[in-house]
Amino acid sequence: MTMISRLLFGPFRPSIEALRPALYRIAYAWCHDAALADDLVQETLSRAWTRRAQLRDEASLKSWMVSIMNRCWIDHLRSRRDFDDVESWEDMLESGADSPEACCNREQVIACVRAAVARLPLGQRQVLTLVDLEEFGYAEVAGILDIPVGTVMSRLARARASLKNLLEPTTQQTQPSAAQTLLRRVK
Numbered sequence: 001m002t003m004i005s006r007l008l009f010g011p012f013r014p015s016i017e018a019l020r021p022a023l024y025r026i027a028y029a030w031c032h033d034a035a036l037a038d039d040l041v042q043e044t045l046s047r048a049w050t051r052r053a054q055l056r057d058e059a060s061l062k063s064w065m066v067s068i069m070n071r072c073w074i075d076h077l078r079s080r081r082d083f084d085d086v087e088s089w090e091d092m093l094e095s096g097a098d099s100p101e102a103c104c105n106r107e108q109v110i111a112c113v114r115a116a117v118a119r120l121p122l123g124q125r126q127v128l129t130l131v132d133l134e135e136f137g138y139a140e141v142a143g144i145l146d147i148p149v150g151t152v153m154s155r156l157a158r159a160r161a162s163l164k165n166l167l168e169p170t171t172q173q174t175q176p177s178a179a180q181t182l183l184r185r186v187k
Contacts, residue, residue: 015058016048019065022134026066029129030073032118040076044069063136067144070126116166124159127152132160 023044027037047068055064117125126145130136131152138156142149 013049015061016045016065019062020045022062023065023069026129026134027069027073029117029133030122030126036076040069040072043072047072060140062134063140063144066130066134066136067146070144070146112167113163116163119166120159120162124155124162127155128159128163131156 020041023041024037027040027044028034031037031040044065048065051068055061117128120128127141130141130144131138136144138149138152141152145152
């Protein structure tokens with residue numbers, strides 16, 4: 001059975017359906033709206049099914065699907081017409097989520113990290129979620145987002161630095177400093 005016939009009649013549908021949870025995680029990390037994330041995933045699955053003959057390598061199915069979802073996301077942003085130039089939103093668009101300073105309880109660590117990621121500009125948020133959470137390589141992310149590899153690396157560095165700065169006040173509140181820990185042991 002050739003690859004094309006496998007795609008047309010074989011395991012293509014179960015393969016793309018299996019990617020639904022990962023696609024939803026990525027979409028939600030980008031837009032922070034459950035309904036919109038679900039719509040993006042649905043549109044991505046629909047476009048992938050329609051264009052299944054264009055997939056050349058089964059091993060790159062996930063990156064191909066995320067690339068399609070990125071196009072759906074860009075189409076959504078363009079339809080909102082909040083920005084004159086699509087490139088201008090990449091480093092400016094932030095979510096209105098609460099700051100991580102509001103999350104100081106140990107049980108809320110995940111919520112704090114999500115809130116901090118939500119405060120990152122969209123371009124940084126996309127690269128961070130694809131590289132650090134979904135474990136794509138830099139070249140794959142560059143292909144998915146249609147940007148140079150150097151841009152992927154610089155956005156990732158800025159995202160990690162921003163995330164560190166956003167989370168530092170939270171970690172200082174929830175964890176005693178090394179000096180405080182030593183004083184407690186001495187007493």
